[in-house]
Amino acid sequence: MSPSPARAGGAPEDQAEADVEQTGRGTWRHAAFHVATTIATPAAYAPLPFTVASLGWPLGVCSLVIGTLVTWCSSLVVASLWRWNGEKHTNYRLLAESIFGPWGYWYVSFFQQNKMGVELSLMNMVTELIHAGYRIQRKGISYSLQGSTATKIFRGFNALGTIAFSFGDAMLPEIQSTVREPVRANMYKGVSSAYMIIVVSYWTLAFSGYWAFGSQVQPYILSSLTAPRWATVMANPFAVIQIAGCFQIYCRPTFAHFEEWLQAKNMSCRSCLCRLTYTSAYMAVITLVSAAMPFFGDFVSVCGAVGFTPLDFVLPALALLKTRTMPDNPGLQCAVKMLSAAAAILFSIIGALACIGAIRSIALDVKTYEFFHDM
16 A cells, blocks of 8 residues: 555655754744844943943944944845855854865854853843943043053953954854744844844943943943942843853854764763753853953953954855855945955954953953952
C-alpha cells in the first residue's frame, strides 16, 4: 500500500510546516525587542555620560550621533546579506564563512567572545539624572576636559572604544533566523524600530548625565548618583536582570564551541542538567573575574575596540564590498564602494586608537588596584 499523501515526504502540509519552522515565527516586533535589548545592556549605556565628558560637548555629541548612524546602516547591511548567495546563514560565523571563507568564520568566532521590561532600568536612570542635575549647585559644574594634554588625548581614544561597545550587536543573523517571511523586510523594520528606541534612550542618558555632573561624572553612572536612594537601589536589580538575559544570548557562541568540542571527543552533553551545570559554572567564573577587576570603563573600551569595532563597523563594510551587492545605478555603486572602503579604513584606525587608550587607562588604574574594589 502506498503511503497516504498526508504522510508523504513531499506533502504540502509537511513542507509548509517545515518552511515555517526553518524561517522562524517571529514578527518584526520580536526582532526589534531582541535587537534593542541585546544592544542596550547596562554595560553599554552606563558609561555613556563619562564618554561624552571625555570628549566634550561638540566631539562627544558628534561621535555618538555618527556611531548611531553607522551601526544602524551596518545592521541593515548584515540583514540584507542573510541569504546573499541563496543559502540561509543562521549565525554570524556561518555568514562570515560564506563571504570570506574559513578565516571569516574564525575571525567572527574570536571577536564574538569579547562581549559577555528591561529598558525601565535605563529610563529610571534618566529620571534620576535630571532630578540630580536640578539638585546640584549648577555654578560648581564644569564641562571642561580634565588633565594634561596626553591625558585628554588618550581619554578621548578610550571613549571611542566605549561608543563602539555601546552599539555592539554580534548576534543579528541569530535573531534574523527566528523571524518569519518576508525575513528581510521584517528585519529591516525591526532594526529600524530598535534604533529609534536606542536613540531616545542612549542620547537622553548620555547628555543628561553629562549635563547633571559635568566633567566629574563617573565611568559607571550610578556611582555618581546619591539621591533619591530608592531609585538608585531599584536601578541595580533591573541592571542585573537584563545582564542575566543578555549574558545567555552572547554566550551562545561559546557554548556552541564547547558542545562542538565535546562532539569531536565523542562525548555528548545535551541533557538539561548537563547544560545547566556547564553554563552556570561558566557564568560563575566570568562573574567572579569581572567582579575582581573594577576597571569597568576601561574593559568596556577594550571590548569595544577589539571586539565590536571589527564586527559592527569594519566587517559589514568589507562584506558589502566582497559580495558586490550594490545598487544598479553606476553613480550609487561608486558612492557605496567609496563609503564602504572609507568606513573600513577609518574604523580600523579608530579601533586601534581606542585599544591604545584603554590599555593606557588600565596601566594607570592598576597602580591603585585592589581585588573586588567597589566601583
